[in-house]
Amino acid sequence: MRPAVYRRASLRTLRGIACAAAFGQAGSALAQNTTDTSSIPSPHAETIKARAAARPEVQNLPHAGVVGQPRRIAPSQNKAPSGRQGPWGEFDRGTGESAGFGPVGRYGVAPWAEDWSYLADPSPKLRDDPFDPLKFIALNSSRTIWLSLSGETRLRNWYEEEPNLGSKGHPGSGRFGVRNLYGADLHLGSHVRVFGQLINADAAGWNAYGYNDTYRKRLDLQQAFVEFRENLLGAKTGFMFGRQQFLDAPSYILYNRETPNVPLAWNGFRTYAIWPRIRIDAYDFVGTNIAPSQMFHDTEDWTTRLYGFDATMVVPTLRVLGGDLHSYLDLFYIGFKLGGSTAAIVAGNGTASGNTTRDDYGFRWYGSAKDLEFSVGGLYQGGTFNAAKTSVARTVAAYAFNATVGYRHPESFLHPFIGVQADLYSGGDTRNRTGDVGTYIAPFNPQTNYLDTTTYIAPSNLISLSPIVRVTPVGFASLQFKCPFFWRDSTNDSIYSSSSAYSYPRFSGGYVGVVPQASLTLQLNRHLSWTQYGARFITSNSLHAAGARSGSYYQSNFVFRF
Template sequence: MKFLWLVGTAMVSAMGVAVSPAMAQTVTPKAAAEPASPASTAYPTSAAGDGNTVAGYNQSRWAEDWRKYCDPSKRDDFIDALKCVKLTEDGKSYVTFSGELRTRVNITTNPNLREVQQQRQDIARIVGGADFHLGDHFRVFGELGRAELQGINLGAPGGNLRNQLAVQQLFAEVKGKALGLDVGVRAGRQEFFDGPQLLTVGRDNNTLFFVLDGVRAYARGKDARVDIFDLNYVTYGFQGISDDKTNPDVRFSGATFGFRLSPKLFGGSKLYLDPFIWRLRNRRAVWGPTTGLEERYFLGLHAYGDAGPVNIDWTVNNQRGTFNNRSIEAWQAFIAQTYRLGNKPDAPRVGVHFDYG
C-alpha cells in the first residue's frame, strides 16, 4: 500500500498525524553576551546539530557555554555568578545553573473543527537545571521540569502538558580530540534537534519538551561532521519523577552528516548540506483499527543557510518500510526561503513556504 505520511511538531510522529508547526521560543538576549559553543570545535556551532545559539542562548541549556563568567570582571549582574560556580580554583571544573519560567495562554475556537465550546489552555512551564563540567573532557547535565495546565474544555491532557515533576534531561558526556577531530559521546535522557524542523523538533507549544533516552556520538572537523544515534522515546507520566518511562516499543536510530560549503559561493555565503539516514521502529503502531509492527527508513537531504539577503531551508526526504507486513512508500519536500529587505540583520523579510508529500 502507498500512503502519505504527514509530520508537524512531533519529532517523527509514530501516529502520522499532521499538526501545526512548532512555535519558536522567544528569548531576549543580553547585549553583552558572546556566542556560545557546545563544544570546542572548528565546525560552525549553528550547524552542528545542537540547535541554534543566538547571543549565547540556546533552547537547550546544555548547548550554552558561559565559561567567560568564571572571570568576575566580565559579569554584568548578580545572576551571571550562577553561570560559572567554580568547583576548583583553576576554574576547569565548574557548574552552570539554569532556569526557566514560561506562561502561555492558548485559545482555540471550534476545536477539531466542531461546533463545541472553545478550549482555553493556561500553561506554565517551570524548569531548573545544572550543568557540571568536570575538567575539559567530562560533564553531567540534569534538568527537572514541572508542567502546569488549567483552563476549560481541556479533554484528557497528556503527561507532557500536566506533570507534577519530570526528569526532562539527564545525561553524561565524554569529549576530546581524535585524529584532529572533535569527538564525543552523550548517554542518557536528552533533547534531539539534529535535522529539519518539520521532522525533528522539541514541541515547544507543549509544556515539557519532547525527549529521548539513549546514546549519541559525534565527530566534527572543519568542514564536515557526523552524528550517530540510537534512542528510545520517553513517555511522560503525571506524578513525580518515577513515572516518566523509556518506551522500549519506539526506537529511533540513524546517522546525520553535515558539510559546510565554500563561503565563496554566490559571492559570499554560509550554506550547509546535511544528508541523513534514519530508522523509526514502532512495535505497537496504530493505523485505523490495526495495531502492528512498523518500520520506516528515511533517506533525505537538508540544505540550509544564507547567501547574501537570501535564506534557504530545503528538505527532500524518501520514506520506505512496512506496517504490519504492508509496504510504505512516500516522498516529502519542504521548501522555505526568505529575502531580506535591507542590509540590517533585523530588516523585514518576505518569503515563500511550500510543502509536498
C-alpha cells in the same frame, strides 16, 4: 487523550513565577557589542549593519533554522558575552543549528548547548548580568571544575473557537499551561560533564480538553546524561549517554514537542565528531514513558525507538547576487519504530492498529547570502507496517519535500524578510488494506509553527504553499505574517491532525483550506520574552460541507529564561 480533570495552578507556583519575572526585569542591562571574530575560522567575515537597539536583539527561539529568525545573526553577533555555542568553528555560524545541538542565541533550546566557559576569566568586564554568577560557579581554585545553572518558566495560554476543526474539545475553549525546566551542568575538567534537568508542569482552563501527561507532570527528571569529550583524529569528538534532548534533525521532521508542556526526551547514546568543515553524528534512543503520575517515576518507553546517522558538510562559498553564499549540506538517515495508537493507519472504513518501522533517507541544503536565505530538503520514507494480530507486513513507500526561500535586507529600517514556503507530504490510498502504505508520517513533533500555528493539520497527505512576510523595525520586536494554503496530496487519503486522522467521509475535494495568521515577538529584556500568535482556519466549502468548522485561534507565551 484522557478526560480532562481541571484544577487551578497553585498559588505557590504563580508567586514563584512572579518573583522570577521581577528578577528577570532587574537584568535588563544592555548586552555589550563585540567585534572579536578570532574564534570564527571562516575567511569570509560577514558584516551586517543594524540600528543600535535599546534592548537585546529579539531571537525568537526556540524556532529553528536561519530563515526562522527575525534578524540576521552574524558570527560576530553570537559571541561572548552575549552567549554562544561551543567551540565548533565554522558550524557556529548564525544560531549554530548546523553544529547539531539545536539553535542557540544567548540561550539555547538545549541549555547544555550553551557555552559559558568564557566566564572562567574572573575579569568583571565579562560579567554584565545578575545571572552571570549562576552560569559559572567555580568549584576548585584552578576553575577547571565548575557548575552552570539554567532555568525556564513558561506561561502559555490559548483560545480556540473550534478546536481541531470542531472535531475535538468544546467550542470557545480556553486553556492555560505552566511549565518549569531547571537544570545544572557540572563540568569536570575539559573532558567530562554531567547534566541534569528537572521538570514540573500544570494546566487548567475553561471549556478545556485534552489534558494528558504531556500537559501535567509532577516533579520528574527531564534530562540526565554524562558526556565524554576528546580530540581524536583532528576532530572534536563526544559521547553522550543517558536521557537527553535530541535536535540533530531538520526541525520540520523532528523537534522538541513545544505546544504541550512536556518536551520530548530520549534515552540512549549519541556520539559525534566535528572537523573544521565536516561533522558526523550517530545515535540510538528509546522514548521516555511519561505516563506515571508519581514523582520521579518516568521510565523508558521500549515501544518507541529512534536511531540514525547525520553528516553535515560546509559547502564551499559561492558568489550569489553580489554576496557570498555560506551554506551547509546535510545528508541523513533517520529510523524509528512505533507501536500502539501512534503506529495506526487508516485502512478501509476503519483504523488498522499495529506497529511500524520507518526509514527516512534525506538531504537538506540551507544557508544565507547578503540578501538571500533558503532551506531546501527532501526525503524518501521506506519501511514496513505490521497489522496487529497478523503476520502480514505492508511496505512503506512515502516521501516529503520542504523548501523556504526569501529575500532579506538587513540594512533596512524594517529589516524585512519576504519569502515563500512550499511543502509536500505524500498520501496513500486508505481504501486498500493491502499493498504499499504511501502516507508519510512525522510522529515526533515537528517544529510547532512550521506549517501553521493552530497545528490542526499534520504533515501527512498534504501540500502546503505559503507566503511569508516578516518585519523587525526595532531590535526587540518582530512581526510576521503567513498565509498557508492546504491541499490533499491524494484525495483517496484522509487529512490528519497531530494525533489521528480526521473522519470526514463525505469530503471529496482536494482543497482543504487557508489559514491567515500573524505572530508578534517581543524580547522584553535578556530574560523575558512574550510571543503572541493569531490565526483563522478557514475550511474549504467541500470540507465545511463534510462537517468541519472554521475557527479562530490565539496563543500567548510569556517566557522567563536564564
